[in-house]
Amino acid sequence: MEKDSNTPHADVLHEEDGWHRQPYDNDPPLVKGNLSFHEITDLVAYHTEKKTPITWFLAFGVASTGLMILFLMLAYQVYNGVGVWGNNVPVGWGWPIVNFVFWVGIGHAGTLISAILFLFRQRWRTSINRAAEAMTLFAVMCALIFPTFHVGRVWVVYWMLPIPNQMEMWPQFKSPLLWDVFAVSSYFIVSLLFWYVGLIPDLATLRDRAKGLRAKVLAFFALGWTGANRHWRNYEKSYLILAGLATPLVLSVHSVVSFDFAISIIPGWHTTIFPPYFVAGAIFSGFAMVLTLLVVARKIYGLEDLITLDHLEKMNIIILVTGSMVGFAYITEFFMAWYSQVEYEQYAFINRAFGPYAWAYWIMMTCNLISPQLFWFKKLRRSIPVMFALSIVVNIGMWFERFVITVTSLHRDFLPSSWDYFSPTWVDVLTFVGSFGLFFTLFLLFLRFVPMVAIAEVKGVKPEADPHFYDHEGDGHAAEAPQIAIQQPASEAQDGPDDVDDSTAPTTD
Amino acid sequence: MPQLFPKKANALPLLSLGGLVVGGVLTIFLVWYYFSPEFTVVGYAPTQPVPYSHRLHVDQLGMDCRYCHNWVEVSNHANVPPTQTCMNCHSQIRTQSLRLLPVRESWATGEPIEWIKVHHLPDYAHFSHAAHVKNGVGCETCHGRVDQMEVVYQAEPLSMGWCLECHRQPELYLRPHDEITTMGYVQPADFVERNLERIRTEGIQPPTNCSACHY
Numbered sequence: 001m002e003k004d005s006n007t008p009h010a011d012v013l014h015e016e017d018g019w020h021r022q023p024y025d026n027d028p029p030l031v032k033g034n035l036s037f038h039e040i041t042d043l044v045a046y047h048t049e050k051k052t053p054i055t056w057f058l059a060f061g062v063a064s065t066g067l068m069i070l071f072l073m074l075a076y077q078v079y080n081g082v083g084v085w086g087n088n089v090p091v092g093w094g095w096p097i098v099n100f101v102f103w104v105g106i107g108h109a110g111t112l113i114s115a116i117l118f119l120f121r122q123r124w125r126t127s128i129n130r131a132a133e134a135m136t137l138f139a140v141m142c143a144l145i146f147p148t149f150h151v152g153r154v155w156v157v158y159w160m161l162p163i164p165n166q167m168e169m170w171p172q173f174k175s176p177l178l179w180d181v182f183a184v185s186s187y188f189i190v191s192l193l194f195w196y197v198g199l200i201p202d203l204a205t206l207r208d209r210a211k212g213l214r215a216k217v218l219a220f221f222a223l224g225w226t227g228a229n230r231h232w233r234n235y236e237k238s239y240l241i242l243a244g245l246a247t248p249l250v251l252s253v254h255s256v257v258s259f260d261f262a263i264s265i266i267p268g269w270h271t272t273i274f275p276p277y278f279v280a281g282a283i284f285s286g287f288a289m290v291l292t293l294l295v296v297a298r299k300i301y302g303l304e305d306l307i308t309l310d311h312l313e314k315m316n317i318i319i320l321v322t323g324s325m326v327g328f329a330y331i332t333e334f335f336m337a338w339y340s341q342v343e344y345e346q347y348a349f350i351n352r353a354f355g356p357y358a359w360a361y362w363i364m365m366t367c368n369l370i371s372p373q374l375f376w377f378k379k380l381r382r383s384i385p386v387m388f389a390l391s392i393v394v395n396i397g398m399w400f401e402r403f404v405i406t407v408t409s410l411h412r413d414f415l416p417s418s419w420d421y422f423s424p425t426w427v428d429v430l431t432f433v434g435s436f437g438l439f440f441t442l443f444l445l446f447l448r449f450v451p452m453v454a455i456a457e458v459k460g461v462k463p464e465a466d467p468h469f470y471d472h473e474g475d476g477h478a479a480e481a482p483q484i485a486i487q488q489p490a491s492e493a494q495d496g497p498d499d500v501d502d503s504t505a506p507t508t509d
Numbered sequence: 510m511p512q513l514f515p516k517k518a519n520a521l522p523l524l525s526l527g528g529l530v531v532g533g534v535l536t537i538f539l540v541w542y543y544f545s546p547e548f549t550v551v552g553y554a555p556t557q558p559v560p561y562s563h564r565l566h567v568d569q570l571g572m573d574c575r576y577c578h579n580w581v582e583v584s585n586h587a588n589v590p591p592t593q594t595c596m597n598c599h600s601q602i603r604t605q606s607l608r609l610l611p612v613r614e615s616w617a618t619g620e621p622i623e624w625i626k627v628h629h630l631p632d633y634a635h636f637s638h639a640a641h642v643k644n645g646v647g648c649e650t651c652h653g654r655v656d657q658m659e660v661v662y663q664a665e666p667l668s669m670g671w672c673l674e675c676h677r678q679p680e681l682y683l684r685p686h687d688e689i690t691t692m693g694y695v696q697p698a699d700f701v702e703r704n705l706e707r708i709r710t711e712g713i714q715p716p717t718n719c720s721a722c723h724y
Contacts, residue, residue, distance in 0.1 A: 158540070163536075163537050163540050163541070164537055164541055165540060165541050165544065165545065165670070166541060166542070166545035166546070166547055166666070166668055166670050166671075167545065167546075167668045167669040167670045168668075168669060168670030168673050169669050169670070216513060219512075219513035220513055223514070224512055224513065224514045224518070226512075
């Protein structure tokens, strides 16, 4: 690794005092490069303040072209009806549902990183949570497009909501499809709130560095944040509450998505293993997408000191664990098909692996079960090219998982006369391509206008944010405290008003 | 950067919460009323190619609905009469009327008159006239006082909620078999008891499950 030296203060604490305060002190430092608080602010804020680089415009051009394709395809679909897609008897759920589950799954990493890892005091989340949450929001938006337009009559899509109406028509509360509406929309709202609340201190930092209209706009979104102690208190309370609210949602959303399948009586869908298996798959694909994006972003934006190889390695370990869980679920399904002695279930799985869609099944198995096993090797899970390639392979695999589940179970109907082979149409393909356009358009806007790393939180995991002046009262160390304060880098003292924040940066104690 | 928000902006969270509640209720009301067929389609009265007057034919001449809509008791559709039905009388009566010119032209050329449909149901809702007429639902109940209409208009919303009102409590709407086509029918005093008795003996069970109409 790069410079392994810790911050000077940490060195002082460790070597001279032998002062082991927290077990995680044994871990490599979360922020490398001996950055001061001010340098961290500069490093992140600079990318929202500099002149827009030409490469950004190029990337944005490509992404927004994709977005235009999406708009065109949706307009074409609305004008002509759902028939322009490949969905038909017996495969009534084609690509739109596959893409929906694919995108919702990707949308799981953000809230897992921000909420669950927050509650478990995994402080390495701070460098990646902002971008991961943004990715979550955009992925959920992409996901919502598909069921919205799959209903066919998109202009009456509000029928999915239980709004009193003169038709006396209510959604079917017994249907998991309705639970989906609630699960995904509440997930989106809570994720958005969570993301925004976390942004407020950073927006205030940007505001204090900005002038003119930009400062006004930022001031509006910073909601009058001054960095006062009371603000931090309220902020940390609300952040904790939102983390508590979001945590069950991480598990519930994809469980409910899996109910869309598991509640039915289709062989291959009707299994109780679906909820945990879908949640594991969602985290698997979500982390892969975070990796794909961050491996590139940290390089381009020079954030290697904040998003370090250690962060990436930790994500790779999560990919390895969840990938193995998913693979275990695939094998369990076969075991259950055999053990249950239900011939339809057995047929469904043998047909999956050796039937007309065997190619898709084995792509899924290779990408999701076999390829992440490479991460057992430390060398490979710390290799940027390997993890970048694997993260893409994983998402290809996870798309195929949803394709295999949806299509192979449906194409062999209970009525053999309706058996058929599903093929997508060009509209299916271009709509899916267009959804990536939407995703990357939003993500590029995020990279350009929003601090892509949680500045205040990253400062909070620096050792000097947590000096423990009075932890060991009476053991003689309290006396050393002023010494630490003096050792603060000179730049600290001159820093702008934004660094009022720093002195009370969030601690996790 | 001085503070953008004045002190009184502290009221904003509470105000926006109130706004959310009021706005939510208002939205629901707006959807409930303005998105409903009661607002959007009741009163729909297109101009027909022939200025045919139901008031003249039904009220003044006393014709029965079934003279023209003769399949209503056996078919899903209460048919719009062909030109031939008009010509049964109009080959003898008002043979030179200018207003009947399109009818005579249709008669001569064999091209049907393109009447404009007034009562639309969505294509995903199936409805049988026969099933209703045979079980004691009067024409008037759904179509209103056609005998008073110079130009036919939609009198009722034909929305699902409106259908269900009767399907849930048919005893409030049924009438005797010989009063089906009567216009301006007045229910006798004890009609609810009579209808309940009929519902029992005739086994009238209007379905309220989805697939009764959506199949």
